[in-house]
Amino acid sequence: MLAQLGDDAKLLAGGQSLIPLMKLRFANPTHLVDLNFIPGTSFIKEVNGALHFGAMTRHAEIEASSVAAEIPIVHDCAAGIADVQVRNRGTIGGSLAEADPSGDWAAVLMTLPTEIRCLGTNGERTVRLADFIKDAYTTALEHDELVQEVVVRVPPKNSGGAYLSFKRSAPVYPTVSAAVQLTMDGDVCKDAAIVLGCVGLTAIKATESEAALRGQAITEKALSAAMEAARAAADPQPDMRGSAEYKRTLVGALVRRATEIAVRRARGEHVEVSHIYA
Amino acid sequence: MPEASQTIEKVTIQLTVNGKPHSVNVEPRTLLVELLRETLDLTGTHVGCDTTYCGACTVLLNGAAVKSCTMFAVQADGAEVLTVEGLEKDGQLHPIQKAFGDCFGLQCGYCTPGLMLSTLQLLSRNKQPGDKEIRKAIAGNTCRCTGYQNIFKAIQSAAENMKGV
Numbered sequence: 001m002l003a004q005l006g007d008d009a010k011l012l013a014g015g016q017s018l019i020p021l022m023k024l025r026f027a028n029p030t031h032l033v034d035l036n037f038i039p040g041t042s043f044i045k046e047v048n049g050a051l052h053f054g055a056m057t058r059h060a061e062i063e064a065s066s067v068a069a070e071i072p073i074v075h076d077c078a079a080g081i082a083d084v085q086v087r088n089r090g091t092i093g094g095s096l097a098e099a100d101p102s103g104d105w106a107a108v109l110m111t112l113p114t115e116i117r118c119l120g121t122n123g124e125r126t127v128r129l130a131d132f133i134k135d136a137y138t139t140a141l142e143h144d145e146l147v148q149e150v151v152v153r154v155p156p157k158n159s160g161g162a163y164l165s166f167k168r169s170a171p172v173y174p175t176v177s178a179a180v181q182l183t184m185d186g187d188v189c190k191d192a193a194i195v196l197g198c199v200g201l202t203a204i205k206a207t208e209s210e211a212a213l214r215g216q217a218i219t220e221k222a223l224s225a226a227m228e229a230a231r232a233a234a235d236p237q238p239d240m241r242g243s244a245e246y247k248r249t250l251v252g253a254l255v256r257r258a259t260e261i262a263v264r265r266a267r268g269e270h271v272e273v274s275h276i277y278a
Numbered sequence: 279m280p281e282a283s284q285t286i287e288k289v290t291i292q293l294t295v296n297g298k299p300h301s302v303n304v305e306p307r308t309l310l311v312e313l314l315r316e317t318l319d320l321t322g323t324h325v326g327c328d329t330t331y332c333g334a335c336t337v338l339l340n341g342a343a344v345k346s347c348t349m350f351a352v353q354a355d356g357a358e359v360l361t362v363e364g365l366e367k368d369g370q371l372h373p374i375q376k377a378f379g380d381c382f383g384l385q386c387g388y389c390t391p392g393l394m395l396s397t398l399q400l401l402s403r404n405k406q407p408g409d410k411e412i413r414k415a416i417a418g419n420t421c422r423c424t425g426y427q428n429i430f431k432a433i434q435s436a437a438e439n440m441k442g443v
Contacts, residue, residue, distance in 0.1 A: 019348045020330045032306075036353055060342070083418025084396060085333060088342040089349065170417030171331045274414075 003121055003144040005031045011146055013094025016086045044068050049154050055093025055147040072265055073161030077108040080275040083170040093147040101136045102173035107197030108163045111181035113153040120145030136201040159183040160265030162258040165275045166250050174198050175241040178254035184266040189213045196251055199234035206233040218263050227252035291355035296364025304351045311335045313351035322362035322391050333419035336392035337361050343399040362391035373439040374398055383432030385423035393419045397433050401440055
């Protein structure tokens with residue numbers, strides 16, 4: 001259908017970003033193709049050590065899913081996006097395809113091996129999430145392609161993650177967010193993934209920050225180095241949510257807190273976190 | 279973009295609103311809240327911000343709270359919609375309505391219909407919500423009178439009154 005309707009047609013998933021954008025005339029599609037009535041596009045299942053999310057799976061369904069809870073950082077994200085009403089409509093596939101620089105899912109899922117299964121007139125293909133998100137509001141999707149499934153590898157038992165976002169209120173996009181996933185070997189961090197949201201055109205993988213933790217015990221010194229590297233990796237723009245300096249300071253604070261929670265979760269502790277409000 | 283003079287083809291949809299089946303012709307661009315207020319004359323559902331922020335337009339769609347300014351009417355084809363007008367039964371206020379009144383859970387009343395429907399989703403899934411759960415359930419409903427304390431008490435009271443219902 002998209003191929004027939006031309007370049008100005010758009011897919012409508014949950015509509016919680018697209019409809020507001022249309023009202024503001026930032027988006028002006030000639031046609032909308034509603035995906036909401038297609039059966040079999042909303043599911044959560046575990047297959048061979050990976051969680052598979054149908055593109056039209058609502059945030060609220062992921063929030064309530066015991067299967068999805070197997071990856072705590074995924075639950076953190078689903079349970080904290082906007083508010084109840086938005087989570088009841090918004091979808092994981094729609095959010096990733098929207099590629100908003102302040103979106104939650106991309107930042108969270110970039111800490112884990114994640115693949116996007118795309119379906120188009122030329123058939124199916126699989127794209128790594130890091131390659132899928134190209135730029136602000138820009139993905140690797142062709143015009144006649146859609147997201148079919150999001151596949152996230154379940155991290156090992158000695159791994160723990162946490163996602164924290166700092167928001168002015170529930171319904172708004174976060175000011176800054178940080179996702180941290182650590183794999184521990186006793187007290188030593190074997191591997192670290194640290195991704196920052198809202199402080200660049202896309203979610204930013206803070207590789208220097210990860211390097212500051214990898215192979216180290218999570219001491220105050222290592223934490224400080226990771227925070228400093230994360231602040232340096234951020235490229236925040238001043239706006240109504242805060243100055244660049246303020247956002248950089250938040251980056252450090254969120255990376256610290258998320259890392260501390262990730263360590264506890266990697267030890268098997270049950271830690272509940274939620275988004276932080278100003 | 280269509281010219282102003284161009285007529286837009288209407289679509290027929292069937293939906294149940296407050297238990298009553300309706301068959302209506304709508305333009306595809308019509309928002310659900312516009313259908314409710316302007317076509318069905320159910321003006322209890324309010325439009326506050328019209329930008330998916332305030333939650334004044336919250337209704338239940340198949341039991342789930344949604345912002346009716348952020349979906350198209352055609353997307354409710356085949357659905358069951360509950361608005362504030364559908365809360366009372368046989369002239370009796372719903373326990374949630376009664377609790378909002380008893381606890382002074384409203385000042386200007388603009389946000390109240392949305393808040394009561396968010397409360398209904400909460401209490402239909404969680405009979406004994408904790409403080410945090412109540413706060414989370416209404417995080418998408420803004421009260422510009424900032425009367426949240428009494429709204430919070432109203433929800434606690436409604437939960438108490440609805441036990442065993």
